[in-house]
Amino acid sequence: MNTPMRPTILLIYLALLLLCTAVDGSCSMLATASDLQDKRIAVLQGSTHEAYAVRQFPRATVLQYKSVSDMLLALKSGKADAAIYSRDELMEYMRASDEFGFVGGPLYRTPLSIAFHQQDAGLLLSFNRFLQQIRTDGTYDGMLKRWMQQGAAEMPKLTAAGAGKPLMVGILSDNGLPFIVMKENRLIGFNIELMERFGIFCNRSIQYVDMEFGSQIAALAGHKLDLIATPLAVTEERKKRVAFSDPYYNVDSLAFALKKNIAGAGRSSSDTPSFFSGLAGSFQSNIIQERRYLLIWDGFKTTVIISVFATLFGTLLGALICFMRMAKSRLLSAPARLYIAILRGTPVLVLLMLIFYVVFASVNINPVIVAVIAFGMNFGAYTAEIFRTGIEGVEKGQTEAGISLGFTRTSTFFQIVLPQMVRRILPVYKGEFISLVKMTSIVGYIAVQDLTKASDIIRSRTFDAFFPLVMVAILYFLISWTLMQAMGWLEQKTDRRRVLR
Known part of the structure; x- marks a missing residue:
């Protein structure tokens, strides 16, 4: 039965x-926040929203994202059912796109403060005095009215600027208005004005460091930053690692989702454009509007610079490691073997973070230089083995014949072994070179604005999931293809069989 x-x-x-x-x-x-119990909830990694979602919705799947633009993309593509974020930034997103709606009312309220290093009490006290002053003279109320109520999208003209030692200020450029956003290749927002006025107050110039939200507290603790101006909620756990100023604003956090998934919210009023009109609109909003092509151009230059110089450094380092690896002395070969084993077994992202936050923790160094060093060290470990394989592939009899003809060992290597080695290794060397170019897309973790970071900033402003990603993929392909052609030309020049023809 x-x-x-x-x-x-x-x-x-x-x-x-x-x-x-x-x-x-x-x-x-979805009707209320209680409907999120068994849903996929997108949150910003390291935020109070993440801790709240894990605590309040134990049966839900909490998806952690590095940036706000990634959260929005997850919602629009159906990878997440809902997300949690701050009301003020959400209002700006919803003014730009009517696809999203709130799920229920506010979940909780938290004060926002500026974070300082725990040992920098003087700078903290200076900021608290500054905050008290602008509240007393009415400047603070004017800022609130301009950014929070009127939805300003332009920075006011300040009569002066700090000229002293730069303050390294951590920010997240795709955080969103009214706090921080990149417009026409310039940072604007409530927190940016707050920092500019603070720089005037203490006669310090402001240097912004745009980095992932989850990395900012670690960067502050490691003296890479003087303060964090990204909207940061005060929590007991964070108080153990940083010192907070007096609160400068209180923010509500809410759950939101696509309107089509919210009961009684209706549908988005936007019509689906044709393919070509949509493509033209995407080009206008992602490239032309607010001169966003400048972001792409700056990111393009940074990617090329890191790729080329990391390759040059890695090639020279690889040649040195190869020489040590093939030496008869164990004092040289043993360290070279250990270096190759460690570097080839360590993810390049981990290496990048270790060099930036540990090795150069107390050194004020340009993160682009750190990226060149990290990628060069990684590239050197692989090229050392490539060089060794190429040298060992040349018959030893040719070296012996060269010496018997009166050549020194050095001249024998450079005139007989090296040309053959180069011809043998170039195909594999090219592959490693292109892999390095593609790996540079992770440099945003140490506040380098490369092509990928430029794409994130643009996506946070246009809410376009397709065009910025495809555009960056095409640009990476063009960089790789151009460099491959250059390497192919070098390969032809070193192929004696082609020359003799």
């Missing part, structure tokens, strides 16, 4: 599933 019942139960289950889908998704529609 059980056998014929199983198909019946299966048919009933399928019918109920189809019924839920047919009624415009009403079985899974």
